Amino acid sequence: MTEKPSLPQSIMTGLAGRCPRCRKGRLFSGFLHVDKTCEACGLDYGFADAGDGPAIFVILFSGFIVVGAALIVEVMYQPPFWLHAVLWGPLILLVTLLPLRLLKGLLIVLQYHHRAAEGRFERDGKP
Ligand SMILES: [Zn+2]
Secondary structure, three states, X not given: OOOOOOHHHHHHHHHHOEOXXXXXXXXXOOOOOEOOEXXXXXXXXXXXXXXXXXXXXXXXXXXXXXXXXXXXXXXXXXXXXXXXXXXXXXXXXXXXXHHHHXXXXXXXXHHHHOOOOOOOOOOOOOO
């Protein structure tokens, strides 16, 4: 596949955890570990550096949901603390672990789609 995929295609590719170039190979070799190369087209994933981006989005999103829900339940029902632990512990795991892989794949594929990289100097001195 040589033509550049559209932005919606790239988004779906990222959410599926597929290679940003061929959209067939796997992006991850583990739950969150990015593979070294694409098994289908050989694309070097050395460019892939999502950094803290996925974690920040997940922290903000999950914090809003869990803290908001805990505050609402506490104000309305005043349950014992053990019930808070039983309710919010599993919810925290659910709303943090599941979207983390999706967002990491999405950010890496968007990084490839937009050719985003750290700034660097060309050999002839042009930025
Ligand atoms: Zn590939």
